[in-house]
Every structure is written in C-alpha cells, then in structure tokens.
Amino acid sequence: MTTTVGRYIGQSVKRREDPRLLTGHGRYVDDVQDAGTLHVAFVRSNVARGRITELDVSEARALPGVEAVYTADDLNPMIQQYWASMMGPRIEMGGESVYPPVSVLAPGDVRYVGDPIALVIATSRYIAEDAADLVVVDVEPQRPVLGLREPITNTDLVHPETDSNVSQTMPLPEIPEIEALFANAPHVVTRTFAGARATNVPMEPRGLTVHYDRYRNEMLIRAATQSVHEIKAFAARLTGVPESNVRAVADDVGGGFGQKMMVMREEAAVIMAAFKLGSSPVKWIEDRRENLMASNQARSEEGDLTFAVDAEGHIMAVKCNFFEEVGAYPPSAGATAMLAIGVFTGPYKIPIIIPGCTAVYTNTVGKSAYRGPWALETIFREQMMDHVAREIGMDPIEFRRINIIQPDDLPFKTATEMTLENITPSETLEQVVEMLDVDSFRAEQARAKAEGRLLGLGIGGYVEPSAIAFGVLNSDPAVMTMDVSGKVQVRLGTGSHGHSIETTIAQVVATHLGCDIDDVAVIQGDTATSPMGPGTGGSRTAVIAGGAAQTASIEMREKLVRIAAQLLEASPDDLEVNGGVVSVKGTPQAAIPFAQLAMTAHMAPDMLPEGMGPGLEVIARYRPPTEFTWSNATHGCVVEVDRETGMVDIKRYIVSEDCGQMINPMVVEGQIAGGVAQGIGGVLFEDMAYDSDGNPLATTFLDYLLPSAPEMPDFEYGHVESMSNTLGGYKGMGEGGAIASPPAVANAINDALAQIGVPALTRFPFGPSQIIDAINAG
Amino acid sequence: MSETISNVTVTITVNGRQRDVTCEPRKLLSDVIREELVLTGTHVGCEHGACGACTVLVDGAAVRSCLLFAAQMDGAEITTVEGIANPDGSLSDVQEAMRDNHGLQCGFCTPGFVITLTAFLRDHTDPTDDEIREAISGNLCRCTGYHGIVNAARQVCGRANGGES
Numbered sequence: 006m007t008t009t010v011g012r013y014i015g016q017s018v019k020r021r022e023d024p025r026l027l028t029g030h031g032r033y034v035d036d037v038q039d040a041g042t043l044h045v046a047f048v049r050s051n052v053a054r055g056r057i058t059e060l061d062v063s064e065a066r067a068l069p070g071v072e073a074v075y076t077a078d079d080l081n082p083m084i085q086q087y088w089a090s091m092m093g094p095r096i097e098m099g100g101e102s103v104y105p106p107v108s109v110l111a112p113g114d115v116r117y118v119g120d121p122i123a124l125v126i127a128t129s130r131y132i133a134e135d136a137a138d139l140v141v142v143d144v145e146p147q148r149p150v151l152g153l154r155e156p157i158t159n160t161d162l163v164h165p166e167t168d169s170n171v172s173q174t175m176p177l178p179e180i181p182e183i184e185a186l187f188a189n190a191p192h193v194v195t196r197t198f199a200g201a202r203a204t205n206v207p208m209e210p211r212g213l214t215v216h217y218d219r220y221r222n223e224m225l226i227r228a229a230t231q232s233v234h235e236i237k238a239f240a241a242r243l244t245g246v247p248e249s250n251v252r253a254v255a256d257d258v259g260g261g262f263g264q265k266m267m268v269m270r271e272e273a274a275v276i277m278a279a280f281k282l283g284s285s286p287v288k289w290i291e292d293r294r295e296n297l298m299a300s301n302q303a304r305s306e307e308g309d310l311t312f313a314v315d316a317e318g319h320i321m322a323v324k325c326n327f328f329e330e331v332g333a334y335p336p337s338a339g340a341t342a343m344l345a346i347g348v349f350t351g352p353y354k355i356p357i358i359i360p361g362c363t364a365v366y367t368n369t370v371g372k373s374a375y376r377g378p379w380a381l382e383t384i385f386r387e388q389m390m391d392h393v394a395r396e397i398g399m400d401p402i403e404f405r406r407i408n409i410i411q412p413d414d415l416p417f418k419t420a421t422e423m424t425l426e427n428i429t430p431s432e433t434l435e436q437v438v439e440m441l442d443v444d445s446f447r448a449e450q451a452r453a454k455a456e457g458r459l460l461g462l463g464i465g466g467y468v469e470p471s472a473i474a475f476g477v478l479n480s481d482p483a484v485m486t487m488d489v490s491g492k493v494q495v496r497l498g499t500g501s502h503g504h505s506i507e508t509t510i511a512q513v514v515a516t517h518l519g520c521d522i523d524d525v526a527v528i529q530g531d532t533a534t535s536p537m538g539p540g541t542g543g544s545r546t547a548v549i550a551g552g553a554a555q556t557a558s559i560e561m562r563e564k565l566v567r568i569a570a571q572l573l574e575a576s577p578d579d580l581e582v583n584g585g586v587v588s589v590k591g592t593p594q595a596a597i598p599f600a601q602l603a604m605t606a607h608m609a610p611d612m613l614p615e616g617m618g619p620g621l622e623v624i625a626r627y628r629p630p631t632e633f634t635w636s637n638a639t640h641g642c643v644v645e646v647d648r649e650t651g652m653v654d655i656k657r658y659i660v661s662e663d664c665g666q667m668i669n670p671m672v673v674e675g676q677i678a679g680g681v682a683q684g685i686g687g688v689l690f691e692d693m694a695y696d697s698d699g700n701p702l703a704t705t706f707l708d709y710l711l712p713s714a715p716e717m718p719d720f721e722y723g724h725v726e727s728m729s730n731t732l733g734g735y736k737g738m739g740e741g742g743a744i745a746s747p748p749a750v751a752n753a754i755n756d757a758l759a760q761i762g763v764p765a766l767t768r769f770p771f772g773p774s775q776i777i778d779a780i781n782a783g
Numbered sequence: 784m785s786e787t788i789s790n791v792t793v794t795i796t797v798n799g800r801q802r803d804v805t806c807e808p809r810k811l812l813s814d815v816i817r818e819e820l821v822l823t824g825t826h827v828g829c830e831h832g833a834c835g836a837c838t839v840l841v842d843g844a845a846v847r848s849c850l851l852f853a854a855q856m857d858g859a860e861i862t863t864v865e866g867i868a869n870p871d872g873s874l875s876d877v878q879e880a881m882r883d884n885h886g887l888q889c890g891f892c893t894p895g896f897v898i899t900l901t902a903f904l905r906d907h908t909d910p911t912d913d914e915i916r917e918a919i920s921g922n923l924c925r926c927t928g929y930h931g932i933v934n935a936a937r938q939v940c941g942r943a944n945g946g947e948s
C-alpha cells in the first residue's frame with residue numbers, strides 16, 4: 006500500500022478543539038461537578054525527613070461536613086499491587102523495574118516536604134482544608150539526605166526498607182586501552198555540567214474524581230491524565246477491583262508534559278480512599294502550591310564528560326558519567342540516564358563511548374518524566390561541543406560540521422549499537438546556519454562589542470528517539486466504525502492534553518479514507534469506548550496512533566470500494582475514492598456516496614460481495630518497524646547579555662526541524678514553540694531549589710518563575726522533511742523543542758561572555774545573579 | 784469554622800443576566816463563578832494571582848477572580864469567557880484570531896488570555912509588539928511559547944505576523 010498525501014495531510018487545518026476551548030466550554034476534570042461529590046485535602050509534611058511522633062485526627066474527624074480522615078494505617082495495608090504498565094512489574098515480583106517502597110500516605114516517617122500524611126474527605130474543599138488544619142502532627146526531624154553524589158555513600162537512608170540510597174547504578178568502567186587512548190589523545194577536555202531542578206507545571210494541576218460503588222464493585226475515574234488506560238490498570242492493581250470493572254475518562258486535559266503520564270502517590274491515595282469509602286465520588290484537585298511543592302519534578306542531574314579529540318577536531322572517544330536524584334517516591338526509581346546514555350552520541354560520529362550513571366533517592370519530591378526525560382544527554386553534550394571547540398580553538402559550528410553524521414553515513418550504527426536512519430542532522434545544521442546568517446552576525450557581534458554590548462550565538466542539535474515502541478508502548482490501536490449515514494468514528498487509545506489530536510488524526514483519516522474532514526469524528530480519553538493504548542507521551546501519537554488510524558482508514562476504504570464495485574458492477578481497480586464518493590475512474594456519473602454504501606452494509610447485507618459480512622467496522626493496530634523512530638533538529642539562538650544586570654534578551658530563535666511528513670505544520674510549529682519556551686525557562690528562570698534542611702524554596706509562581714510573554718521571542722522555523730520508515734512517514738517531535746533549546750541558549754550566553762574573557766558557565770540556571778557573579782569573577 | 788459563618792447573598796450581573804448568589808463570605812469569586820454559577824470556563828491555575836487563568840471582566844476591567852471574594856461583588860457587572868462570543872454564538876475577533884494563529888493548545892490558560900486581550904485590544908487599537916507582550920505578561924501559558932497568542936493580537940490589530948509561517 007503506498008502512502009498518498011492528499012487534501013488534508015500537510016495542511017495547517019484549523020483545530021476543531023478550539024471553539025469549545027475559546028468559549029469556556031472545555032470539560033476539564035474539575036468542570037464536572039456531580040451532585041454528592043466529596044472533596045479531598047491532604048495533610049502534608051513540612052519536614053524533609055523525620056519520625057512521626059504524634060498524629061491525631063480526632064478533631065478533624067469531628068468537624069461537621071467531614072466524611073472521613075484517613076492515615077497510613079487506613080490505606081497502606083489495603084494496597085494490592087503498585088506498579089505502572091509503562092515500567093512493568095516490580096523486581097520483587099519478577100519484573101525488571103525499580104520502584105520505591107509502597108505507600109500512599111507517610112508510613113510512620115516522612116521522607117520529603119509535602120509527603121502526604123493524612124487525607125481528609127469532606128463535603129467541600131473549603132471544609133476539607135479546615136479539617137486538614139485541625140489534624141495534629143508532630144514530627145521529630147532527622148538530617149535529610151540531599152544532593153546528587155553525597156547520598157551514594159551516606160548511611161542515613163531515605164527509605165529504611167532499602168540498604169542504600171542508590172536506586173540504580175551502572176559504574177563507569179575502566180578499560181586500560183581506552184585510558185591509553187585518552188592519555189595519548191591530542192586534546193582531552195573534561196567538564197561537569199549541571200541541570201537545574203525543574204517541574205513540568207501544566208497550567209491545569211493534577212486532579213481526579215474517583216467513584217467506587219461497592220455494590221456493583223465498579224470504579225469510575227475521571228482524571229487529568231495523559232493515559233486513561235494507565236490509570237485504569239493501575240487502579241485495578243492497587244485495589245483488586247477487576248480491571249474490566251474500572252472505567253477511566255479524561256475529557257480535556259490542561260497540559261501534562263509527562264507529569265500526568267504515570268499515576269503518582271496522591272492519585273493512588275485518592276483511589277484507595279474512594280475504594281475504602283465505597284460510595285460517593287471523591288474529588289481531589291491539586292492546588293498550585295501542592296503542584297509546585299509535591300508534584301513530580303525533573304532535571305536534577307549532573308554529568309562528568311571527557312572528550313578525546315584528534316588534531317583535526319574529530320572526536321575520538323567520550324566518557325560520560327551521569328548523576329541524578331530520583332527524590333523519595335518517584336513513579337519509578339530507575340536511572341533516566343540509562344536511556345540518555347543510549348542516545349548520547351546524538352548527531353555525531355563518536356566511535357567510542359564509555360558510560361556510567363548513578364541514581365539516588367533523596368528527601369525531596371520524586372522525579373518523573375518531563376518533556377524529553379532523557380534530555381540531559383543533549384543538554385550536556387551540546388554544551389560540551391562548544392566547550393571543546395573553544396578549548397581546541399575551533400569555531401563551534403565548524404567543530405560540529407567535522408563530526409556530524411552526513412547523508413552518506415546512513416544508516417549509521419552508533420557506538421551504543423543504535424541504528425540511525427532517515428535523519429538529516431547536517432541539513433538542519435546548515436539550514437540554521439543559513440537562517441542565522443552567521444557571517445553577518447559575527448560582524449554585528451563585533452560592532453556591538455565595540456559599543457559595549459554583548460551579543461552571543463549558540464547552536465544545539467539532537468537526534469531524538471521518538472515514538473518509543475517497546476513494552477506497553479509497542480503499538481497503538483484504532484477502531485473505526487462507519488455509521489449508516491456514511492460518517493466515520495475513529496477510536497484511539499491516545500490522550501490529548503494540548504496535542505490537537507482530534508484535528509490531526511481527522512486529517513489522516515480524511516486523507517486516507519477519501520472523505521470530508523467534517524465526516525470524521527475522533528474519539529479518545531474513555532476506556533469504555535477507546536481500545537487499549539498507552540496514551541499520549543514520548544512523541545508517539547502522530548507516528549504510532551497516526552499509523553493505526555491510517556491502517557484502519559485504508560482497510561475501511563478497501564471495504565467500501567469492494568461494496569461499490571459490486572453495486573456498480575465494476576472492478577475495484579477501476580474505482581477511485583474522493584470526497585466521500587466512490588466512482589469509476591473517468592466516468593464520474595457512475596458514483597456511489599459513502600452513505601449509500603454504508604446503508605447497504607448495515608441494512609442490506611445480501612447485496613454485499615460474496616463472503617463479506619454485514620456492518621462496517623475495522624480494528625487496526627500499528628506497531629512501528631523499529632523501537633525508535635528517529636527525528637532530528639538544530640536550534641540556533643542569538644542573545645544579548647546585559648553586563649550590568651546579567652539579564653539575557655533572546656533576540657532570535659531559529660529551529661530547523663525534521664519530523665518527517667508533517668500532518669499539520671501549524672501544530673508542529675506550536676509544539677516546537679512551547680517546547681523551546683520550556684527549555685529557555687529551564688536555563689534562565691526555573692529553579693526548584695531546596696535549602697540545606699530540605700525545604701523547597703519555590704512553592705508559588707512568585708518564586709518558581711515561568712517564562713512569560715515579554716521574555717519570549719518570535720520563533721523562526723525551517724523544515725526539512727525526510728520520511729521515516731513508519732507508515733505515514735511521520736517522526737515524533739513533541740519533545741524536541743525542550744531538548745535542544747537549553748544548550749542553544751546556554752551556548753549563546755557563553756559565546757557572549759567569552760568576548761570579555763568570562764569562563765563559560767556550566768551549572769543551570771544561568772540567571773542574572775549567576776551571570777553577574779561570573780562577570781565579576783572573570 | 785464553617786458552621787459559625789452565615790452565608791451572604793449578593794446580586795451580580797453575569798454575562799448580561801442578573802443573578803442572586805448565596806455563598807460563604809470567604810468564598811472566592813473564582814469558585815463562585817465555577818461552582819454556584821456553573822460557568823466553568825473561568826479556570827483556576829494558581830489561586831494566588833499570578834497566572835491569570837481566572838481573569839474575568841468586572842465592570843469592564845480585566846481582573847483576577849481568585850483574588851476577590853464574591854461577597855464584594857454586589858451590584859457588579861461580570862463578563863466571563865462564556866460571555867465573549869458574538870450573540871449568534873460565533874467566535875469574537877479575539878477568539879477567531881486565537882484560533883487562526885494557534886494561540887492555544889491545551890486551552891487551560893485560554894479563557895484568561897481571551898479576556899485579557901479582549902479588554903486590552905478594546906482600549907488599544909494599534910499597540911506595539913512590546914505593548915502586546917506586556918499586556919499579556921500577567922497571563923501564563925505553558926504550551927504555546929506565546930508566539931501564537933501575540934500573533935493573534937497582531938491579527939486583531941490588522942497587522943502581519945512576525946516569524947510564524
């Protein structure tokens with residue numbers, strides 16, 4: 006079957022999601038206000054590590070309007086199983102994934118500030134919060150376990166149930182031949198880079214309503230989630246309610262960026278509480294303080310990098326050793342760096358990589374996915390490319406050119422045994438260089454410097470392992486039905502939370518089925534109507550769900566063509582499909598609209614071709630041919646650094662992206678822009694810092710600074726479209742904007758500062774105070 | 784404590800209709816709009832006046848409803864995002880421009896931007912780019928990077944977009 010790019014694929018079709026969202030008619034989880042709903046507030050620890058010496062909920066329980074107050078003893082013992090489909094069963098169960106010890110409420114001791122100790126259920130959130138204030142908690146504080154490296158040897162343990170704070174490690178090997186190579190290399194450069202702890206900050210915080218009906222043994226969950234099937238399966242395992250009796254629904258979801266992919270502890274606690282209560286719907290809507298203080302975080306990572314480079318500038322070998330903290334209760338406790346290492350070589354021909362990594366538990370909020378969970382590889386490597394270039398006296402663009410994978414190198418087997426194919430890193434690099442007009446920029450930079458102004462230019466490139474397709478992520482389904490009227494519904498296992506899936510999948514279906522886009526309804530976000538799929542995340546939906554929708558559309562079209570051939574007494578090969586009509590090629594008057602074919606299929610089965618059953622349903626599932634569908638991009642950025650204030654002004658921001666066949670360029674560019682803004686924020690503003698007692702220092706938007714409109718530039722886009730080997734030629738691109746932007750911005754700032762001899766910064770954030778300190782020290 | 788507080792009743796005009804609302808005096812305007820008036824388009828993104836998702840028009844001015852108590856609103860005229868579309872239900876210029884320029888993704892911040900831009904562009908017919916960006920600086924969006932939103936404002940003022948193809 007050949008791919009046809011028709012009327013809709015490749016067009017910036019306006020979004021069908023927009024009218025309801027623009028007029029206030031979205032349906033987010035908190036918008037559903039069923040009568041009799043009860044509301045949850047958590048009592049949380051304000052100590053990072055300590056023993057609970059007193060916990061008295063009697064006064065809270067006595068408050069009128071309070072339905073129940075639960076503590077660890079009420080809920081933890083009832084938990085059946087605690088593991089995520091995406092990661093698989095726990096090691097103790099014979100699985101391969103590392104998880105923290107099981108608890109939904111603090112089990113006698115607290116392990117981070119924000120650790121939920123008790124859960125109050127009341128007739129309104131106001132009363133629930135009043136009651137939470139009445140819970141008496143006394144904690145005897147202990148010295149918290151903090152940092153990325155110190156916990157490795159610290160004998161104080163975050164989890165007394167474990168024998169070490171190390172959750173997962175792969176020690177950096179020492180190989181004599183490699184040591185000799187480094188000892189004799191013409192250039193050896195070593196740096197340590199650090200990320201700043203960041204958090205996803207979906208504008209809609211987390212939230213869910215759980216209604217367990219003990220008489221039916223049924224559970225209905227409405228959640229702000231990226232994956233209804235994950236929370237459904239998780240709730241079933243947690244409570245022991247048969248999975249077939251659990252239904253999960255997500256209508257509109259206000260962003261996630263990874264934070265709503267896996268079920269987190271509070272959500273599990275609410276599920277357990279509703280299960281124990283067994284009657285009314287129980288709703289918890291996270292407030293912003295909770296979201297910033299206790300919703301999962303990321304990017305607290307460091308990397309020790311050493312590059313060996315030959316006299317011409319070819320990278321000979323790299324060592325990379327990553328350190329990261331996973332906090333106390335991450336949804337899974339494995340080292341993110343495991344995946345990062347696999348793709349560390351990025352768009353470059355790096356023949357040898359010696360990797361290591363260590364993840365530690367700390368008395369902080371758990372780590373989970375944040376747009377490009379493995380991004381540390383690009384963030385550190387792309388900064389390193391500039392550091393090395395500067396140290397060996399080469400232009401950073403030239404250094405990249407010397408090492409970048411060229412078209413002739415493809416397919417390219419990396420040092421980590423990944424096969425890169427259908428990528429265009431040198432093309433996107435050259436497109437950015439051209440759009441930046443680097444030569445004129447350098448002249449402008451020199452002029453500016455003469456006036457006392459500091460301009461800088463930075464590049465960041467990456468190859469993204471998009472559409473990860475193993476484990477539960479291996480495939481996506483599409484169930485297509487055509488009504489008697491000839492309109493189609495396609496049901497997906499996806500979970501749009503800003504991704505425009507209702508529009509883009511309709512474009513795919515309308516193109517491949519050959520009908521008007523308004524005749525296609527896209528249904529997702531309800532386990533009762535949607536087939537099992539892993540949800541939306543990991544830059545997968547266009548590639549894998551798109552492939553499933555395409556497969557279903559083509560099968561449906563073939564079926565319609567066969568029916569039409571029968572009715573028209575023509576050969577299927579002589580027919581074509583357009584605008585919801587099947588007609589004889591060259592004889593447009595010999596035509597039958599979908600509605601008539603559908604009526605035949607549903608109401609006159611005896612008129613169908615020999616062997617064809619009644620009805621019009623197609624069940625399709627698409628599994629990409631490879632575990633990763635590679636996409637790539639290069640980012641280029643121009644900044645001005647104010648040497649008096651340390652403020653950074655982003656003057657230009659350019660992205661050249663290859664995400665294969667674009668379904669909707671407007672949506673692609675929107676995804677890039679949003680990701681880049683998050684990446685810029687992670688360098689310049691966002692810092693979820695903790696003090697030495699383990700107190701989070703940024704629990705409001707006045708302390709945790711998100712990028713706002715005045716700090717953001719107009720983005721400029723270049724596109725290279727090379728087809729992937731997946732069905733539609735698509736490549737995932739939802740995360741890339743956030744992956745390549747941090748090093749591009751960092752490199753631009755360091756390029757500006759280098760002009761006045763300031764040594765390059767290596768630890769995020771590069772905020773005004775850090776920049777001023779560097780200028781003063783330099 | 785809640786049992787000792789007696790409710791208050793205020794009369795508010797909401798999206799052109801006069802409504803009597805009875806609630807606890809401590810109840811935030813944002814919560815009353817969402818729960819008592821069941822106008823759930825007004826979103827709560829922070830409850831501390833920093834994100835702008837809860838922005839509504841009070842007597843024509845864009846204000847944050849999470850920073851007000853409903854009890855203070857007696858006699859006020861309030862417009863929420865549900866009251867912005869044209870009387871025939873078609874999108875307003877601001878809403879249409881947001882759609883044309885992909886000024887929204889998840890849509891959670893969107894009601895706040897629609898209200899803020901509606902008030903700003905009513906009062907400023909030819910703002911500079913910097914003025915547009917400043918006008919929406921109190922509204923946070925995590926999805927769009929603001930480019931589409933700025934382009935929407937430019938479109939309403941009849942100006943060409945910057946950068947986006």
Ligand code: FES
Pocket residue numbers: 826827828829830831832833834835836837838847848849850
């Ligand atoms: S909810 Fe009111 S400003 Fe954020």
Ligand code: FES
Pocket residue numbers: 208259260503886887888889890891892893923924925926927
């Ligand atoms: S569109 Fe999602 S926060 Fe703005």
